[in-house]
Amino acid sequence: MRGRIKKALSGFYYVDTGEGIVTCRARGRFRKEGVSPLVGDRVEITVSGTEGMVDAIEPRRNVFSRPAVANIDQLVIVASNAIPQTDPYLIDRMTAIAALKGCEVLICINKSDLDHADELCAIYEKAGLPFLLTSAETGEGIAELRERISGKLSAFTGNSGVGKSSLLNALDPRFSVQVGEVSQALGRGRHTTRHVELYELESGSYIADTPGFASFEVEMMCTIAKERLQFDFPDFDKYIGSCRFSDCAHLKEPGCAVTQAVAAGEIGQSRYRSYTRLYEMCAQHKFWEK
Numbered sequence: 001m002r003g004r005i006k007k008a009l010s011g012f013y014y015v016d017t018g019e020g021i022v023t024c025r026a027r028g029r030f031r032k033e034g035v036s037p038l039v040g041d042r043v044e045i046t047v048s049g050t051e052g053m054v055d056a057i058e059p060r061r062n063v064f065s066r067p068a069v070a071n072i073d074q075l076v077i078v079a080s081n082a083i084p085q086t087d088p089y090l091i092d093r094m095t096a097i098a099a100l101k102g103c104e105v106l107i108c109i110n111k112s113d114l115d116h117a118d119e120l121c122a123i124y125e126k127a128g129l130p131f132l133l134t135s136a137e138t139g140e141g142i143a144e145l146r147e148r149i150s151g152k153l154s155a156f157t158g159n160s161g162v163g164k165s166s167l168l169n170a171l172d173p174r175f176s177v178q179v180g181e182v183s184q185a186l187g188r189g190r191h192t193t194r195h196v197e198l199y200e201l202e203s204g205s206y207i208a209d210t211p212g213f214a215s216f217e218v219e220m221m222c223t224i225a226k227e228r229l230q231f232d233f234p235d236f237d238k239y240i241g242s243c244r245f246s247d248c249a250h251l252k253e254p255g256c257a258v259t260q261a262v263a264a265g266e267i268g269q270s271r272y273r274s275y276t277r278l279y280e281m282c283a284q285h286k287f288w289e290k
């Protein structure tokens with residue numbers, strides 16, 4: 001039987017088969033091979049009685065390590081230009097992570113009832129990254145957001161106070177109930193290890209979340225070679241091959257097509273500044289570390 005791991009706790013895997021949840025253990029072979037099933041994994045299981053056994057893990061689209069979850073289809077980056085104001089650098093850092101992990105992105109600019117965030121919209125319009133204006137307060141953009149997450153496993157991320165929980169609630173009021181129940185059962189503040197669960201919204205869309213937080217805290221520490229960072233900026237794509245030097249880092253090199261595109265206003269200043277900041281961090285192997 002096939003299914004997807006919705007939750008993992010103390011050596012048990014809760015597998016959604018489409019017909020219900022089967023509590024499974026994993027074959028010892030996995031440990032020997034040094035792999036462990038992850039929340040989000042699509043798995044092959046055998047069921048005997050009320051319990052099951054995870055026999056095989058299907059190839060993964062991606063793996064996030066903190067929190068540990070596999071197969072995220074889409075990172076929804078929630079931002080706001082009202083209080084709090086999101087620094088575009090934060091957004092660019094997340095879009096680079098998404099590109100690195102092979103996830104789609106959706107930049108969700110919330111609190112549109114308070115501020116239209118014209119500047120942020122212009123940045124991402126120019127960068128060619130998908131964005132959406134929403135208001136959890138008035139409902140603007142919620143129908144479109146619902147459509148954009150439909151049938152996918154998404155993770156919502158963004159700085160605190162931008163409205164992630166409010167948006168998830170606007171999408172489906174059962175969401176906070178699900179999250180609330182779990183955090184109550186665990187006891188507030190008692191769970192120091194953040195585990196992830198998949199929550200299903202009414203639309204057949206899944207959200208990866210850490211119980212009690214209503215937001216996916218992407219605090220992954222992963223190292224990335226500075227040479228590959230450029231490929232995580234899709235708006236640089238069409239210029240990268242035209243630089244004078246094939247190993248151009250697009251910083252101060254002569255004949256750099258990327259910096260020329262910035263000077264000509266074809267690549268946004270703010271995106272380019274984020275690139276140089278992230279490049280600096282990659283060079284020091286501090287990328288993504290907080």
Ligand code: GDP
Binds near residue numbers: 137138158161164
């Ligand atoms: P989170 O930390 O990202 O989960 O943010 P919350 O969902 O807890 O929202 C933080 C505050 O912003 C709360 O007081 C919300 O009521 C408010 N808020 C969230 N979304 C909106 C919105 O679209 N418009 C307005 N005016 N306030 C919002």
Ligand code: ZN
Binds near residue numbers: 249253
């Ligand atoms: Zn260059």
